[in-house]
Amino acid sequence: MSNTQMSSTHEARPPEAQTPRLIVSWLIVGIPLAYGVFQTIRSILPLLGG
Amino acid sequence: MAVLSFLDREHTVAKPGYSRWLIPPAALAVHLCIGQAYATSVYKIALVQHFDTSLTAIGIVFSIAIVMLGVSAAVMGTWVDRVGPRKAMFTAACFWGSGFLIGALGISTNQLWLLYLGYGLIGGIGLGIGYISPVSTLIKWFPDRPGMATGMAIMGFGGGALIASPLSRQLMSFYDAGYDPSVAGSVAGGSAVAKLFVTLGIVYFLVMMLGVFNVRVPAPGWSPAGFDVSRVAAKPLVTTTHVSAGNAIKTPQFWLLWTVLFCNVTAGIGILEQASPMIQDFFRSGTTSAVEVTAAAGFVGLLSIFNMGGRFVWSTTSDNIGRKPMYMIYLGVGMVLYALLATIGSSATAIFVLLAAVIISFYGGGFATVPAYLRDLFGTFQVGAIHGRLLTAWSAAGVAGPLIINCFLGARGTPGELVAADYRPALFTMVGVLAIGFIANLLIRPVAERFHERDHSDAFAEARDAEARSAQTDGRR
Numbered sequence: 001m002s003n004t005q006m007s008s009t010h011e012a013r014p015p016e017a018q019t020p021r022l023i024v025s026w027l028i029v030g031i032p033l034a035y036g037v038f039q040t041i042r043s044i045l046p047l048l049g050g
Numbered sequence: 051m052a053v054l055s056f057l058d059r060e061h062t063v064a065k066p067g068y069s070r071w072l073i074p075p076a077a078l079a080v081h082l083c084i085g086q087a088y089a090t091s092v093y094k095i096a097l098v099q100h101f102d103t104s105l106t107a108i109g110i111v112f113s114i115a116i117v118m119l120g121v122s123a124a125v126m127g128t129w130v131d132r133v134g135p136r137k138a139m140f141t142a143a144c145f146w147g148s149g150f151l152i153g154a155l156g157i158s159t160n161q162l163w164l165l166y167l168g169y170g171l172i173g174g175i176g177l178g179i180g181y182i183s184p185v186s187t188l189i190k191w192f193p194d195r196p197g198m199a200t201g202m203a204i205m206g207f208g209g210g211a212l213i214a215s216p217l218s219r220q221l222m223s224f225y226d227a228g229y230d231p232s233v234a235g236s237v238a239g240g241s242a243v244a245k246l247f248v249t250l251g252i253v254y255f256l257v258m259m260l261g262v263f264n265v266r267v268p269a270p271g272w273s274p275a276g277f278d279v280s281r282v283a284a285k286p287l288v289t290t291t292h293v294s295a296g297n298a299i300k301t302p303q304f305w306l307l308w309t310v311l312f313c314n315v316t317a318g319i320g321i322l323e324q325a326s327p328m329i330q331d332f333f334r335s336g337t338t339s340a341v342e343v344t345a346a347a348g349f350v351g352l353l354s355i356f357n358m359g360g361r362f363v364w365s366t367t368s369d370n371i372g373r374k375p376m377y378m379i380y381l382g383v384g385m386v387l388y389a390l391l392a393t394i395g396s397s398a399t400a401i402f403v404l405l406a407a408v409i410i411s412f413y414g415g416g417f418a419t420v421p422a423y424l425r426d427l428f429g430t431f432q433v434g435a436i437h438g439r440l441l442t443a444w445s446a447a448g449v450a451g452p453l454i455i456n457c458f459l460g461a462r463g464t465p466g467e468l469v470a471a472d473y474r475p476a477l478f479t480m481v482g483v484l485a486i487g488f489i490a491n492l493l494i495r496p497v498a499e500r501f502h503e504r505d506h507s508d509a510f511a512e513a514r515d516a517e518a519r520s521a522q523t524d525g526r527r
Contacts, residue, residue: 018069021264025075028260029082029206036212040351047341047348047403 085210
């Protein structure tokens, strides 16, 4: 590994700088999951008499 | 290749301050995609009609995929641990995505063997590598809550089917104007399924790349703020040493845990396989059932939710009560629930649904808790590879579970035309299967010292060593 890579590997990043990335990452997996759960709950309604 | 060097393990070491909460969505990105494997029933009939073949011939596609999942997880586990999660996830994305594309080519050109090769063989390899790729990384990032971390990822595998089923129906109706998913008996054309495969292949590849770019391994010696390694290590059965994958399979603990997983999965699959006809048969009077077809489909959906939720809830619970007690609940309480299902399950729909839902939540929980159990017993050194080998229990249970239930039910008639009493022998057999698993779990003890590795380190061991060194320094002062 080069020195540049080594130094970048150990470069600290402030937690707040990661917030947008955290939000986007969780949304990319969260929205489809919420869609799937919602659709499944809709299919459950006849079982519950809805 | 220089352009792919970003995949190398040394380029995935996290910088100080990298949020560990970016790792679960990376793992979920992979598991939500490969969980599609459980949603194949939505286009099975369309493929049967398109290829003008039998349901068995189409079923083989999915059987190949599941067998390849077990085989590739077992064979590639050591490689996954060696090259790191990023290269493993990228490889899984390539196999899984290209599996769909080759499958689409097979459908378009009417060559079933291409579907076997694409979705079955190549896609199945992507399934196996993808399933185990984030597990050891999650355990290293969450040494304080390994059950919760792996539960979150493996919950994604259950969630993948919840997404893929309705999404596939909607996409097929978009590609084939003559197909209406809300009309019973409506079947999509082969070209719509081929277009669906192309869409899924591309979308899944892109979503899995989110995991590839986000995943990092913790730097050597890293541990989460406030993590007290001595508290974790003080728990029964939790080791701070390490066992290689090669040695792990020589230990009785591995095979006892293999038996535990096999029994838990065998029992759960028994219900999952027959869920829809089972609820109708339990409430059948003569030739009519009190539970309609749409309600039975809703019951299958409900089980999917509990299967997914159980993976997260029970695996997280295991961080607090311990892995062995958790499996005592899965298997011991599971035995009671199965017995109740057999005896009083037909007394009311609500009782039947509740019992089945909790049983299936234990089935999912059993999958999700097992990586943390492996970590407790064998350490983090090659936990991904050991997990891969253990998943052969899943493949074996995938054969044994349906075989047991179909043998018993087949002797009584045809599921969908039976009554509650016809299910009792099968359900009591499952109680026996769970009892075997319960005993196997009771027999699990810490791994003998002769199997421990001498020279290697990882985040968990280094945190422990750093703490020991710090204690020594304090002592000298």
